[in-house]
Amino acid sequence: MTIVTAEQLSKIFPNKDTPALHALNFSIETGKITGLVGPDGAGKTTLIRMLAGLLAPTSGKLEILGTLMPCTQSSLLQQIGYMPQKFGLYEDLSVDENLRLYAALQDVEAPKERIQELLEFTSLLEFRTRKAGALSGGMKQKLGLACALIKKPKLLLLDEPGVGVDPISRINLWEMIQTLIKEDVAVLWGTSYLDEADKCDSVILLNVGVSLYQGFPQKMKEPLKGEVYLVSTISTDKRRLLTHLLHAPDVMDAVLVGNTIRVNLKAGTSFPIVHLSGYDTRASFAVCAPTFEDAFVRLLGVKTEPESLLANQMAPKKEHQGYLIEAKKLTKTFGNFTATDHIDFKIGRGEIFGFLGPNGAGKSTTFKMLCGLLVPTEGTALVMGENLYTAGAEVRSYIGYMAQKFSLYSTLNIINNLEFFAGIYGLSGKHYTQKIQDIIETFDFESHLTTKAELLPLGIKQRLALACALMHEPSVLFLDEPTSGVDPITRKEFWTHINGIVKKGVSVMVTTHFMDEAEYCDRIMLIYHGKAIATGTPDELKHQISANATMEEAFIQLIHDYDAKVRR
Structure with missing residues (x-):
C-alpha cells in the first residue's frame, strides 16, 4: 500500500540560488525500506524534514496517509516516527526518562507497557537508568529508534541512523527494521553507507535537489556489467599504481581493496590494458561484479581526482631509522574501568x-594517548623514536x-x-x-x-x-x-x-x-x-x-x- 506520494515537490530557501529540492516525484510503500542517498547538499535532510511535517513545500504536492502536507494535526503526526541525525536524544536524561518524555509528548496510552516493550525490543532493559550521554554510539542509536517508535508509527523516517556506529550496531539496527516492516511500517532510510542502500527494496538517489535515479538498487548496477574490473597480482607500489590508473582518461574511479584495485570505467569504454602493463608488467585484471558505489559514482558523473594538490606541494619526508609511531604496553584505566589494555604496535614510514x-x-582513548592528550596509566608511546611524555x-x-x-x-x-x-x-x-x-x-x-x-x-x-x-x-x-x-x-x-x-x-x-x-x-x-x-x-x-x-x-x-x- 502506498502511504506517501510526492508530485513535482520542490523546496526553495530564501537567499539561495538553487532549489534545495526540485520537482521530485516518488512514492513510499508500507512493508518496504526505501533508501535515500546522495552527496552532501543533495537535499536528503530537507526531504526527510518535509515528510516529518517540519518544513512546508514551496510548490508541488506531498500527501501522507491520504492527508495533504503540511499538516499540524496531532493524529497524523503521531503516525510518523522520526529519528534525526544524532538520534534526537536528551543526553542529561536517562534511557527511561527519554522514553517517558517522548511518550508524554505523543500522549501514548499505557506508556509503561509500551516503554517496557521497546526496552526489550532494543535490548536496553538493563541500561534504563543510564544517562543517554553515557551510552555507546550503538546504544544511542537503539534509544533513538525506540523514541521514534513510541507511538507505533506507520511511517518511519531515519536520517543517517548508521553515522558514528560500528558495523555490528548497524547490522542490529537493520535486523530491528526488518522486524518492523513485517508489521506494515513504511521506512525511509537516509544513508551515506552505500552497502545499506544496496540492501533496500528501492532507492532514491538525489544530487543538488534533483532525482537522478529511482528504483531497485540491483537495476542501478546493471548498466555497469562488464565495465568494472579487479586488478590483482600487483608487483609495484599499490598506491602509485592506483594513482596511475586514475590518470587514465577512461577510468571513472579506482579504489584499493586490500592488495587489489577495483577499477570503474566510463560508460562504453575498454580497460586501459596498455596503461596498466606499461606500469606493472605482472599485474593482471579481470571483470568483477559492480558495487552500488560504482553505480553511484557513474550516475553522479564525478571522476575521482588522481592527485592531491596539497600532497604534491609537500616535500618528501626524510628517511627515519626505526618506526615513526610505537605503542608499548599502552594502558589507560579510569577508576575500575580499563579503556585500553596493554596495546602494542609499530607503524613504519x-x-x-x-x-x-x-x-x-x-x-x-588510545589516540589521545598517542597524541599526548592523555597520560597512560601504564606503558608508553613513541613518536619519531621519542618518548611522547618526556620529550x-x-x-x-x-x-x-x-x-x-x-x-x-x-x-x-x-x-x-x-x-x-x-x-x-x-x-x-x-x-x-x-x-x-x-x-x-x-x-x-x-x-x-x-x-x-x-x-x-x-x-x-x-x-x-x-x-x-x-x-x-x-x-x-x-x-x-x-x-x-x-x-x-x-x-x-x-x-x-x-x-x-x-x-x-x-x-x-x-x-x-x-x-x-x-x-x-x-x-x-x-x-x-x-x-x-x-x-x-x-x-x-x-x-x-x-x-x-x-x-x-x-x-x-x-x-x-x-x-x-x-x-x-
Whole structure:
C-alpha cells in the first residue's frame, strides 16, 4: 500500500540560488525500506524534514496517509516516527526518562507497557537508568529508534541512523527494521553507507535537489556489467599504481581493496590494458561484479581526482631509522574501568595503520594517548623514536591530529581558523601566506571563507579539520573517524589526500567504521574491550574467516569468536 506520494515537490530557501529540492516525484510503500542517498547538499535532510511535517513545500504536492502536507494535526503526526541525525536524544536524561518524555509528548496510552516493550525490543532493559550521554554510539542509536517508535508509527523516517556506529550496531539496527516492516511500517532510510542502500527494496538517489535515479538498487548496477574490473597480482607500489590508473582518461574511479584495485570505467569504454602493463608488467585484471558505489559514482558523473594538490606541494619526508609511531604496553584505566589494555604496535614510514573496533572499544582513548592528550596509566608511546611524555615540544610538532568530533573554533570563519592554526604551528612570512592559499585552493574553500565553522555543511567542516591537521606538514597523522557522516564523494576526496601524503612518507593511523576504508590500510589492528584481538593486512584478516569474506564479515566474526572464547 502506498502511504506517501510526492508530485513535482520542490523546496526553495530564501537567499539561495538553487532549489534545495526540485520537482521530485516518488512514492513510499508500507512493508518496504526505501533508501535515500546522495552527496552532501543533495537535499536528503530537507526531504526527510518535509515528510516529518517540519518544513512546508514551496510548490508541488506531498500527501501522507491520504492527508495533504503540511499538516499540524496531532493524529497524523503521531503516525510518523522520526529519528534525526544524532538520534534526537536528551543526553542529561536517562534511557527511561527519554522514553517517558517522548511518550508524554505523543500522549501514548499505557506508556509503561509500551516503554517496557521497546526496552526489550532494543535490548536496553538493563541500561534504563543510564544517562543517554553515557551510552555507546550503538546504544544511542537503539534509544533513538525506540523514541521514534513510541507511538507505533506507520511511517518511519531515519536520517543517517548508521553515522558514528560500528558495523555490528548497524547490522542490529537493520535486523530491528526488518522486524518492523513485517508489521506494515513504511521506512525511509537516509544513508551515506552505500552497502545499506544496496540492501533496500528501492532507492532514491538525489544530487543538488534533483532525482537522478529511482528504483531497485540491483537495476542501478546493471548498466555497469562488464565495465568494472579487479586488478590483482600487483608487483609495484599499490598506491602509485592506483594513482596511475586514475590518470587514465577512461577510468571513472579506482579504489584499493586490500592488495587489489577495483577499477570503474566510463560508460562504453575498454580497460586501459596498455596503461596498466606499461606500469606493472605482472599485474593482471579481470571483470568483477559492480558495487552500488560504482553505480553511484557513474550516475553522479564525478571522476575521482588522481592527485592531491596539497600532497604534491609537500616535500618528501626524510628517511627515519626505526618506526615513526610505537605503542608499548599502552594502558589507560579510569577508576575500575580499563579503556585500553596493554596495546602494542609499530607503524613504519609511509604506512596506513587501521585501528578498528566496536563503539567503546578504546580507539579514541588510545589516540589521545598517542597524541599526548592523555597520560597512560601504564606503558608508553613513541613518536619519531621519542618518548611522547618526556620529550620536548618539538616531538609534538611532528604530529597532526583530526579528532572524532569537530574540534575547531566554531565561532571563527574558515579563513580565521586557517590563520590561527598556521600561527599555532609556527608558520610565518611567505610560507604562512602560501600554505593558507594552497589549502583554500586544494579544498575549494573560496566560496565559504567568511562562513562561521559552526554553520558549514558537514563535508566542508571535515575538510577544514583535515586541512588544519595537515597545515604544518606533519610526519605522523592521527585520524579519528575522519569521514564519519560525510558522503561517498567527499570520502574519496579525503582518501586522495591521505594516499598522497603517505606516498610522501607520512605515517597515518586511522579509525573508521567504514569497512571499505579499512581495505585501504596496509595493516589493521582490531581491538575489543580495550584488548588487541587481531592484527594483519586486510586480506589476512578476511582469510581468517573464509576465502571470499568481506571486511565487514571478518570484523563481525572476529568479534563473535572472541566473545565465544571468553565465555568458554
